[in-house]
Amino acid sequence: MLLAVNKNYRLLFTATAISNLGDGISALAFPWLATLITRDPMLIALVAAATRLPWFLFAIPAGVITDRGNRQWLMVQADILRLLLTLGVVALILSGPALPLPDSDGQAFTLILGLCAAAFLLGSAEVIRDNAAQTALPSIVNKEHLEVANGQMWSIEQIMGQFVGPPLAGLLIAYAVPLPFAVDAVTFAIAAWCVWLIAIPARTAVKLPNGFWQQMREGMTWIYAHKLILRLAIMLGVLNMLHMITLTVLVLFSQEILGLGAAGFGILMAAEAVGGVLGGLLAPRIIAHIGAGASLKIALAIMPFYYLLIALTSNAYVVAIALFIGMLAALLWNVVTVSLRQREIPDELLGRVNSINRYFGWGTMPVGALIGGGLVAMFVPELGRETALRIPFLVSAVGGFCLLIYGIFKLDLR
16 A cells, blocks of 8 residues: 555665665675685685675764764665675676685685675765665655565565575576676666655754764764663674574585585575565564564564574475574564664654664674684584584574563663
């Protein structure tokens, strides 16, 4: 219903869909490219960490930029920059040696560094783009429709980013290694064009405190005074760190334990996306039926079990089911918390407070990536490669159980 009556929302929805198709393609293509260059888990973890490091470095300043600037134009500029950077990855592949490289090839480290640089710059543009997009949504959709709109947005992100993008990337990279990155560049161009067509209502002029740092402190003061928003942001940081501990090694786990190729790995990620789609569509109904607080606790209760299930199996179908369940829980968490922030935070502070939430929530991800790679590298000599690849999933399961206990006693959301 929402899509049928709101042209601006349809354009933002379309831009989100196309942009996330590109993100889904790169989500498989980047780690798979890294495994063609090296089998070292720490070097592969460096690529994952470089992608998420900008959230730690730039998330809070990005909020000030979002509140000071034109959110629509920021999205357009970010997508254009990502278009150019992705074309740079294509050039890097075409100018390098034939892949895959032998294990002893001395060029591997240099190529990984180039890949890390590209991933870091792409992640930096993503910080601005995602923060601007999330803070622009309340200007396009009425507040009473936020749960529905966020559910639809999260669902289309999962459909395109994990259901369509990774399998497509698997087919493309099997045909030619540079091809998924070229398609990725096209998606960013289309997304920028769709955002440019949106007629976002003019924002009421708000006089911000003078000075960049003073404006940043104003956002920090607000979130510190609202303990629930701050607590949820810190919990999101722990959840995302645990997720990255496992996601970093999932590509090696899929290749070496599950015996999957690029196309099979893409299908595995598509199974996860089905859970995300279902979670995004069902979350508004679940929240309306049992309440926001109970919904968050159910999400927390599910998450550690899917890590444990993966740690204990060598069956690709079981892993697919576990990923499906885990993503369903993650989407339930996201719809509750994002809608709460959009409803509670004043528009003139939304960019800054939202960016602080992203700093906590996403800034821990590069740490998780390095922990995941480090755990494998550390335990290989003592336990062997296969057992070492299972350790990150066990660690995340334990962390998830601890977070569940904390949430039961500390989350008071009605």
